[in-house]
Amino acid sequence: MKNNKIGLIIVGLLFLMAACGDKTGNEKRSEEVINYRESPAFNADSAYAYIQRQVDFGPRVPNTEAHKATGDWIVQKLESFGLEVTEQTFQDKAYDGKVLQLRNIIGSYKPKATKRILLGAHWDTRRIADKDTQDLEEPIDGANDGASGVGLLLEVARILHTDSLQPDVGIDFIFFDGEDDGEPEHRDFRDTSQIWWCLGSQYWSETPHIQGYSAYYGILVDMVAGKNARFYKEGYSVQFAKNIVDKVWGYAHHLGYGDFFPMRNAEAITDDHLFVNQNANIPMINIIEYSPDYGFGLYHHTHQDNMEIIDKKTLSVVGNTVLFTLFQEQ
Template identity: 45%
Template sequence: MKLRLSLAALAGLFLLTACPDKKNVETADTPVEAPLPKAPVFNADSAYAFTAKQVAFGPRVPNTKAHQACGDYLVARFKGWGLKVKEQPFQAMTFDGTMLRARNIIAQYQPQAARRVAIFAHWDTRPWADADPNKKNAPLDGASDGASGVAVALEMARILAAQPDSLAPAVGVDFILFDAEDWGHDSGTQQNLKNQLEGAGDSWCLGSQYWAKNLVPAGYKAEYGVLFDMVGARGAKFSREELSRNSARQALDKIWNTAARLGYTDYFLFQDSPGITDDHVYTNQAGIPTVDIIDHLPNNPNQYFPNYHHATTDNMDVIDRKTLKAVGQTVTQVLYLN
């Protein structure tokens, strides 16, 4: 997954920026922030259960029965809540020459709304735990890396679908789950394997690459997008990633400022981080200004990702309801700011 850091970002790695000043004493000149509009309560227990359900299928590796079954489950969940669902089947060649049978899943809430926001996540798991110090060829659960982002999207869809028209947000929301994101070549852990796609394209994010070239719905446009990637682990830290800052600054500021107002600054850090290759690269190329919310180690210049990343320890033991709540409640609230 997404291991390319931009050279420009590395030159100024982890630049700490200051939060806006918060004065203890208001003066006549101090503007008073309007209260946040009422938004549905994001249920962390439900999101945790959605994470566990995906993990229970087994590793969601394309071309496997577990992958097929989980995809069918996700489609059924969205349809059961009354969302308009489309599947986008595709085939893609991986860096090791494997032909994948994959599908992106698109579920639309309030499809009639002209103004739209996209929520992105990937629902597949990496075939091997190549970053694991002891079990490099073992399968992995992908509890945070994959399942948690999908779970937050599912819970947002569930609670939005339950709202009466009078309490619906002023935007339609498209939940777009990408497949075949995580079968990429890692030059750090797979030096012994030839990348057959080198020079021919990116070996990561195959589903979002396909979607960006074949938009579903056709001609799709959204005011902004939010990518959930690794958003369920205990103690997760989310910084302002470089491409997100450059391409979707307005949405990024809205998310981080809302998180601060909700009391989630332990998770959403007012700190900049290097750019990485993730699905948001391709959604931005498709014209959707997209913010990547992704767990990483904010002050470690030698290691970007947490130890569970692409390891067998990425299981339900790392998942924390508090992290799911922080992400889900923040982005749900942001929908109501439009």
């Protein structure tokens, strides 16, 4: 009986040692999973200045001088950051038959790298304020709806050009034109014969700037600087690229931005990423301010979309999340 007890003790110790061994292995694996790579800090002041510069040009409505001047400025900034710049100029018709002179602008970082990440934003603004109660036919500043995404991406490009830390992947910054000239809401003459939104991404996704272009995945940023903004998991993003959504939202929570990136789904939104997914077969997600409870912010497609609603904290949160994501890729 005594020997049996000793045997049981020995067996128990062996099980305990085995369990400890497994636990140590699991801990090591866990440490490997959370061994994130360092990334540079996002400069919200710089991104804010880029937003202000765009607004200073005036509404970036296609066929206007402000639109042309802004496009030239984006090209100049990308070139100053050492990126290889490509422009796509094309014409397209708006919902009311107006012919729009458009151009997509692409800046490539490490253009010869095989593994590529696509970062996108739209740089045009809406020519009407159809959700407003006054001056409905006047164009909006588009400080958040357009300029914020451009400002964020320009700051990411600047950091890649100046910081000693460099990611291991190639990155293509694409600034889509003609995103925000879709048909007005609640109008009797609304023509649903085709999708009038996102003209630039529709064009690029069918005729990319490089024949056979592909990317590992893409991130679209749209309306990413509003005060008290929250970024839910947009429907098409979850449908086409759920693993990328989960990864990016996970990174945001790791960085302490859980309040800004709720783990909750929202409805699908027709935005530039939809056509990149459907036509170019590149899984692209959308970081966009849109609530499953109340929809877009009250500023959306109104004259309230000006610099007063731009918040550097929100810019910093989204900018750091995007940068951190890029630097985890190898």
